[in-house]
Every structure is written in C-alpha cells, then in structure tokens.
Amino acid sequence: MTGPLTRRYRRLLLAYPRAYRRARGDELLGALLDAAPPGRARPTAREAADLIRHGLRARLGRPASRTVVAWAVLVAVVSGVFAAAFATRAGWETARPLPRAAEARAMLAEVLPGQEFDDIEDAPALFVIYGQPLSWNAAHSLLFFDGGEYAQAGVGGSAVGVPARPPGETVELVQRNLREHGWTVYPTTLRDMYGCVGPPCDPAAIPTGATIVARRGDTTFTMEVNPAYAGNPGYLGAVFQRATPVAVYPFGLVGGLLGAVVAFLVFGWASRRTEGRHPARVAVKPLLGVVLFFWWVPTLWTLPLAAQHHLDEPHPSWHPMWEWLGQPTFSLLFLVGCGAALLGLALAALPRPDREPVGTVPRAG
Structure with a gap:
C-alpha cells in the first residue's frame, strides 16, 4: 500500500502505541483506505481528529x-x-545587576535637577520579600498568602513634603528631561487620590496623582507624583529596575x-x-x-x-x-x-x- 493518502494515514497512526500499530496497524490502515473514495489524497479533518484522539486514548x-x-x-x-x-x-x-545607589542618584539628578531624594540604597538582590533576599525566614509569608510581597527589587528614593514645583509642572519637566536623556516615555497614568464621599461630591475637586514610566535599554524608571491635600504632604517616589532579560x-x-x-x-x-x-x-x-x-x-x-x-x-x-x-x-x-x-x-x-x-x-x- 503506497501513495500520498497511505503515507498520511501512517503518519496519523503514529498517535497509537507501537505495540498497537504492530498488532493492528495494517488492518486499520486497510479499513481506512477501503472507506476512502477514489481520488482522495489526504485524510479529512474529522478522520485526523478521530485517529489522534483514539490513538492518545490507547497510549494512555x-x-x-x-x-x-x-x-x-x-x-x-x-x-x-x-x-x-x-x-x-x-x-x-x-539580568545585569541593578544600578548602584550612586548611579541612581546621578540619574535622578538628570531627571529632576535640584530635587533631593532620601533613602537611596543599594538593592540586596534582584528579587526581594519585604526588602530582603528570599530565605527560609520568609517561608511563613510565602505559604500563608503573603507571597505577593515577593517582587522585583529596585533602586530609588523618595521625597516627602510640599514639592518644590506644582505636580503638573513636575510631570512635564520629568517627561522632557527623560526624553532628552534617551528614555522612551510611556503615557502617564493619572489617578484620584481618594474616592467621592457624599453626596455632595465634586469629582473635579479631587486631587490627582500621576505615575510616570519610562525605559532606556534594560533599565525601567517609575516615578509617582502625589500632590499635598487635606493634611497629607506631597510625595515624590522614584525607582529604577531592570527590564525583562x-x-x-x-x-x-x-x-x-x-x-x-x-x-x-x-x-x-x-x-x-x-x-x-x-x-x-x-x-x-x-x-x-x-x-x-x-x-x-x-x-x-x-x-x-x-x-x-x-x-x-x-x-x-x-x-x-x-x-x-x-x-x-x-x-x-x-x-x-x-x-x-x-x-x-x-x-x-x-x-x-x-x-x-x-x-x-x-x-x-
């Protein structure tokens, strides 16, 4: 038994175990060829699906x-x-090691000149849980539904208090400086600092925060710009991380x-x-x-x-x-x-x- 239809049927019969093919392969192939109308060159989709399904059942x-x-x-x-x-x-x-604290401080000076950031430290590992490398001490957190704290580490800092510039001006300045230094800037995400409590409630009166994200090479940058409101001080937070290798x-x-x-x-x-x-x-x-x-x-x-x-x-x-x-x-x-x-x-x-x-x-x- 030769020909293109025979060869294609034999390939589909590979779904069956070898022992099954040795015992009944020729018999099954003959039945398929006998049932095929004259001139057919390839199995139908239904025949192929049936042979594969039954072959996998036999293998299992x-x-x-x-x-x-x-x-x-x-x-x-x-x-x-x-x-x-x-x-x-x-x-x-x-992935390359994360930027050192000194390198992160220099990049922040390019992005937002004149702004001081606190708590800029070297990252202890590429991924951390509660700021520390993964260890057996974190087993309890991982096992009891606190594993979301295991996340990619970053190097950055923050500034708490009334910012030197209004939030809108800060966002525009950061975006402009990022582009000038070769960063690809993504659309800024705006978010309300709190939800409406009312009525009455004026959505236009709710202060808005912004998140700026950018990438340059294998480094990503994220900055949060939050305005001061209702006794809450303004906040700037920036972090550098590695992009997916x-x-x-x-x-x-x-x-x-x-x-x-x-x-x-x-x-x-x-x-x-x-x-x-x-x-x-x-x-x-x-x-x-x-x-x-x-x-x-x-x-x-x-x-x-x-x-x-x-x-x-x-x-x-x-x-x-x-x-x-x-x-x-x-x-x-x-x-x-x-x-x-x-x-x-x-x-x-x-x-x-x-x-x-x-x-x-x-x-x-």
Missing part, C-alpha cells in the same frame, strides 16, 4: 474512555505553564514545552498503571481532581486580573510570569496540589495483583 491505557485525553491535556497544560514560570525565574538570573523568553518556551511533555508522559504512565484492577484506582482519581483544582483555580482567577492590570497601566516591562499564575501568593495551594500529585504517583507505582512478581516460577500443573 484507556482506549474506551471518552475523557482521559481531556484530563491528560489539562494536566499537561497547567504543568507546562508552571514549568515555564520556574524556567523564567532562572532566565532572570541573566531577553533570555527569559527562550527559557520560558523551552521549560514550558518540556514540562508539558514530561507531565503528559507521566500522566500516561500512571493512567496505564491504574487501568483495570489496580488497588489504587479508586484513590488516584480523586487525587487527580485535587491536583487540578489547586493548580487551575488560582491560575484562572489570577490570569484575567493580571491581564486587566497590564491593560489599565503602561508597563515598560511586564510582571514576571509566576505572578500571572498567582504565585507565590497561592504557593500553599500549589504545594497541596504537588503533594496530591506525588501521592497519586506513589499509589500508581504499587504492584498490580494481576501481574506475577518478576522471578516467580510457574507452579507445575
């Missing part, structure tokens, strides 16, 4: 199941995105693909192991549900919020990928899912009762 050890492929895909996708997030964290290690993207892509492939293969192994009369079959399915719940729910809840945040404000550099997945804020839920996954795999590894131990000598008849 459950050829009669209608849902096993969907469960496998859900596990592979969520595992892939988490693997990509871990890989991007490794990619961040390729280029290496983050290939790291994330490769890590995500590897994570998804490994997860699919491990799922297939566990599925084949627990098919039939396996003693852990009843327990493994609920554990899979626990894994998917604790991995997918925080991700689906956080992802639209992160997307909306990035749409509402300009970002010279997007937030790290793990924040889009709700990590490490929901790291406790992620670890619970990991524990359920490991327990399920350990149960799947138990010997099946319908298999004789290796080395057993058959008893004479």
Whole structure:
C-alpha cells in the first residue's frame, strides 16, 4: 500500500502505541483506505481528529474512555505553564545587576535637577520579600498568602513634603528631561487620590496623582507624583529596575514545552498503571481532581486580573510570569496540589495483583 493518502494515514497512526500499530496497524490502515473514495489524497479533518484522539486514548491505557485525553491535556497544560514560570525565574538570573545607589542618584539628578531624594540604597538582590533576599525566614509569608510581597527589587528614593514645583509642572519637566536623556516615555497614568464621599461630591475637586514610566535599554524608571491635600504632604517616589532579560523568553518556551511533555508522559504512565484492577484506582482519581483544582483555580482567577492590570497601566516591562499564575501568593495551594500529585504517583507505582512478581516460577500443573 503506497501513495500520498497511505503515507498520511501512517503518519496519523503514529498517535497509537507501537505495540498497537504492530498488532493492528495494517488492518486499520486497510479499513481506512477501503472507506476512502477514489481520488482522495489526504485524510479529512474529522478522520485526523478521530485517529489522534483514539490513538492518545490507547497510549494512555484507556482506549474506551471518552475523557482521559481531556484530563491528560489539562494536566499537561497547567504543568507546562508552571514549568515555564520556574524556567523564567532562572532566565532572570541573566539580568545585569541593578544600578548602584550612586548611579541612581546621578540619574535622578538628570531627571529632576535640584530635587533631593532620601533613602537611596543599594538593592540586596534582584528579587526581594519585604526588602530582603528570599530565605527560609520568609517561608511563613510565602505559604500563608503573603507571597505577593515577593517582587522585583529596585533602586530609588523618595521625597516627602510640599514639592518644590506644582505636580503638573513636575510631570512635564520629568517627561522632557527623560526624553532628552534617551528614555522612551510611556503615557502617564493619572489617578484620584481618594474616592467621592457624599453626596455632595465634586469629582473635579479631587486631587490627582500621576505615575510616570519610562525605559532606556534594560533599565525601567517609575516615578509617582502625589500632590499635598487635606493634611497629607506631597510625595515624590522614584525607582529604577531592570527590564525583562531577553533570555527569559527562550527559557520560558523551552521549560514550558518540556514540562508539558514530561507531565503528559507521566500522566500516561500512571493512567496505564491504574487501568483495570489496580488497588489504587479508586484513590488516584480523586487525587487527580485535587491536583487540578489547586493548580487551575488560582491560575484562572489570577490570569484575567493580571491581564486587566497590564491593560489599565503602561508597563515598560511586564510582571514576571509566576505572578500571572498567582504565585507565590497561592504557593500553599500549589504545594497541596504537588503533594496530591506525588501521592497519586506513589499509589500508581504499587504492584498490580494481576501481574506475577518478576522471578516467580510457574507452579507445575
């Protein structure tokens, strides 16, 4: 059997396990060719989808199941995105060190001449939690829903009190100086300093703060300009950070693909192991549900919020990928899912009762 249609059918049959292809591949191929009308050069989309779906069911050890492929895909996708997030964290290690305090002070003098900024210090690490590098002392914060404090560090300072210039004049001066020194300036974000309390309430009377963001090379700049109002002193805050390194993207892509492939293969192994009369079959399915719940729910809840945040404000550099997945804020839920996954795999590894131990000598008849 040769020809383009035969070759294309054979490629689709690669979705089936090798043992299945050896036993029934020619029979299945013959049936497909017999059913094909004369002159057809390629399988239909429906045929291709059916062959791939049934082939994956066979690879997962459950050829009669209608849902096993969907469960496998859900596990592979969520595992892939988490693997990509871990890989991007490794990619961040390729970033240049943050500017030193002296360099930050010099850049601030270019941006806003004559303005003194306090508390300009060297950053202890690229990412910090409560201003300190990540350590075991932060485990309690990470595990009990305070992991949002783990964030990218920056070098900058602040000035509290009535500013030397009105806020509007400060914003215009900073934008002009940034452009003159080679920075790309993004649209300024304006925000009300408080909401209406009333009625009566005049929105036009609410003081407005501004956030200026810019980027030059691999350095990002953010400045908050807040006016004085109702006993609150004016405030200026500026910080320099590193933009996302280029290496983050290939790291994330490769890590995500590897994570998804490994997860699919491990799922297939566990599925084949627990098919039939396996003693852990009843327990493994609920554990899979626990894994998917604790991995997918925080991700689906956080992802639209992160997307909306990035749409509402300009970002010279997007937030790290793990924040889009709700990590490490929901790291406790992620670890619970990991524990359920490991327990399920350990149960799947138990010997099946319908298999004789290796080395057993058959008893004479």
